[in-house]
Amino acid sequence: MKTTYLFLYTELAAYTMACLTALKKQDPAAAIYVVHFPVNKEAPFVFDFSSIGTFRSIETFSSYREMEAYAVKIRPTKLICCGWINKNYIRLSNRLKNSATCILTLDNQLTRSWKQLVWKWSGALLLRHIFSFVWVPGQRQFSYALFLGFRKEQVLVDFYACDTSFFSKVGAAALSAKAEAFPRVLLCVARYIPVKAYEELWDAFIQWQETAPSEWELWCVGAGEGFANRVEHPKIKHLGFLQPAEMEPILEKAGVFVLISKFEPWGVVVHEMAAAGFPLLLSAEIGAGDSFLCRENGWMIASHQRADIVDAFKKIASTPVAELIKMGHKSQELAAAISPQTWANTLLGAGPRTINQ
Template structure:
């Protein structure tokens, strides 16, 4: 049987999406072409092995509009999956092919009800929805936006982002007194409030907990120094996995986070979670049974969440971590592959 040809017009490649592409192509008779942006060497210097017999990768920013159009024409795909609608080169591909090729839109934006978004919904109903057969989003916050854009409920799929289950699923039966942050060192990630909240906790209620921060970015040189705060710098996914095996409590204080696959990763690893209300993935992976959702940009609320965790017993924290793993199973690679196969076969 002739293999199905799929083109994915992507943004920046990540370990978890690469894992899904490779997993799918290893199981199905498909030929996949992925256009992507070149890696961000400053803030996210990921190193990927891009050798797979059924996947071809191209750096979108090294090709002009016509070269991309020629490439897609040559492939003559059965399906085109496009990340968002802000890339003019990708838009040109969709404009040329949507009439005769199944086109799927993906996005991770949350609905905030801003003027820009309201204008976007008008534009979408005129120029976007008619060009795509379906939209594939991470979860409920994005589904709400997709409905506003004019997509019908039957044409909205969830679970576009899936953490690498083989790397992060854990059977660990111990907890460490360690808060862990993994992300970029930038203002909108809320790292300054996190550092101050943790230092206040140590001043008001001295304890044996530490705060470990993993990542890099513009604020790394201005990082807060404290005897119980550790800064490990950027870790490749395999090294992050080795670290998560040790156990602790994950903290993500972002001011803005459309989804946040890192929440799924730490939930799979059996971590209790402290997540700001701005993180999209909190809607899927955080409940009162496994974590705390605190008010965005609110240092006092984050301090209170850390205090509650410190005052829990190790047994309580292990129970919370087990429930995190239960919620982590609500999005899976099997569901992703089933969605992709349904697109191909429908």
């Protein structure tokens, strides 16, 4: 029997397309439909939808009733709803819950805040009524799903998966060259918004270079509201937003990946950079660090204080090249555990709602 998938997405990204492509390859008879938010102006990816299925922006529906009619006509057997930010997505999932296996995705970390406590005893009751499964990226989100009242057997894992084929291929070739001449370049890929802690990163890097000048540079990739106010410095490069294919030469010329966000529920970019063979410097707030960072492949800043970030830079600079290369290989090893193929396998294995659900 042919499976029909209906994805109710918020923001599309390159890794989304890699996962959907893997699903189509593993289930070629499947019909894939994707309803999504408009492409984010701060991450203006260019996508090729032709080989995957039918994509439709939510903006093209004049009303909820039109979107409902579209979905009913599709008759999905599996519906994947990304979070609960869009109330019409939840309403549609409720409408189709008896005819489709409905899967909720979430990336919220468990904080036990008052807001989460209120949601546990209000909105989460409806979610448990609608969705047979909840699909999460990591342990912090797994804990939140259980907190909301979902049972362990209802929680699917590894929802976020980067295009490991692309990044690992680039990384494998780059590591060989880096062993001969390791690039003294710190690379940060993030939107220019306050929670990404770019200002703290720039301030610490500048102080480090002023007190202990070295060959090291800092390259920043991304766009966002803060780009116009970026810090200018001879050793800091702002490369703007880059499409995945444009990242390849950057990955080859950079040495260590840095992301010190103050808020980062997951962070697929960490998976991408691990797959590309980078040693990692992260903050504790980044959910993906649980899966892709250990003592063998990187460092975690003690805090967002300038002195602690500078201290981390010093540790990187004092690490022998041979050790940095070893760390890069460890990153690739950790990254290989999750891929678009494992993502597709998880979705293929999610069965229909049982009586006791």
